[in-house]
């Protein structure tokens with residue numbers, strides 16, 4: 001019997017008039033979710049038009065048939081994005097024919113489509129074709145296996161361009177951590193409901209405006225993944241490419257395509273909260289505009305180290321307006337020292353020589369930066385208050401507080417409520433921090449008070465608001 005392994009899809013050949021891509025452009029999904037937005041140079045576009053008119057060989061367009069309804073399909077372009085965009089630009093008078101065509105006919109040179117006479121337009125509309133390979137049998141956009149096969153075809157065609165590890169991970173549409181990373185750090189996005197690419201991603205976190213890094217090879221997505229790894233490990237950890245890839249693979253789910261649920265995880269929330277704080281600290285820096293971020297945040301290892309410092313401070317110290325101001329000044333101070341690279345500044349030299357992403361490097365940098373930060377505080381007579389590590393009053397303390405306050409809600413008394421109504425029964429009573437724990441309030445009897453349920457609730461609501469606003 002012949003050896004004949006089964007294929008996961010079928011391929012049919014078809015010629016498509018190039019005019020179709022313009023006339024029926026809604027039927028083509030030019031940038032599928034796993035693709036990038038990349039732009040051909042004018043020279044490349046003109047060279048394609050030249051080849052078409054000369055009827056030179058042009059590689060086949062690869063199209064996947066995607067079924068959106070019982071009687072409805074769209075054509076997803078797996079390969080050929082740039083060729084089709086060029087054709088669309090030509091039909092809508094955005095580019096002219098190249099002057100190189102003048103040897104075919106002088107009336108073609110440098111002409112827009114609408115300027116051409118009927119005989120040329122007829123030739124273009126009726127004669128010029130792209131050959132296409134139509135892939136069928138993997139048409140369900142909600143089926144992760146189908147999406148992964150399409151992505152796989154795309155990768156294999158891109159081999160010559162060699163995707164980096166993040167670009168590969170980006171294509172793992174069924175990973176819910178990937179979905180989170182793309183949603184909050186990519187420039188572009190994809191609407192699965194409409195099955196359409198979206199060119200502006202309005203969910204992208206503003207944090208990326210304050211850093212001075214490009215995103216042309218998904219640098220922002222890499223950073224976001226590294227922040228998640230840090231939250232996952234609750235501190236400095238291995239941030240190498242392999243760890244990034246594994247983190248995205250680990251969260252592959254059978255029905256993960258388009259799944260947003262990762263946002264609800266604690267690590268995702270922590271990252272967003274820390275990025276909010278970052279943005280809040282630096283958002284008014286005069287250096288910021290549409291093109292420029294903070295020059296101090298150009299290098300990834302620097303950004304990561306400051307991220308680690310910030311989360312450390314937020315976790316263990318009172319971190320409010322004054323502390324944010326100090327953090328901002330410290331970046332300035334540190335950057336000055338860092339850029340001088342003095343021979344006798346061993347901390348800075350050590351920081352720089354550990355700029356890689358291994359667990360060891362990340363940890364050493366984190367230690368050095370903390371050391372320099374706390375020395376800086378001392379030298380400048382700044383003080384930041386540690387949060388008391390003990391959060392809850394113990395039984396003995398609770399009794400002492402209750403006895404001292406005679407079991408009366410202190411807020412009720414303040415508001416002049418009658419003693420009878422201000423009374424809190426022992427079983428309803430929870431000892432409250434007068435100065436909140438999150439603001440450095442100690443868990444000691446002098447900082448405790450009796451509150452009724454009502455006042456306890458209104459106080460913690462207020463506090464929560466002020467925390468989420470940070």
Ligand SMILES: [Zn+2]
Nearest residue numbers: 409412452455
């Ligand atoms: Zn009360």
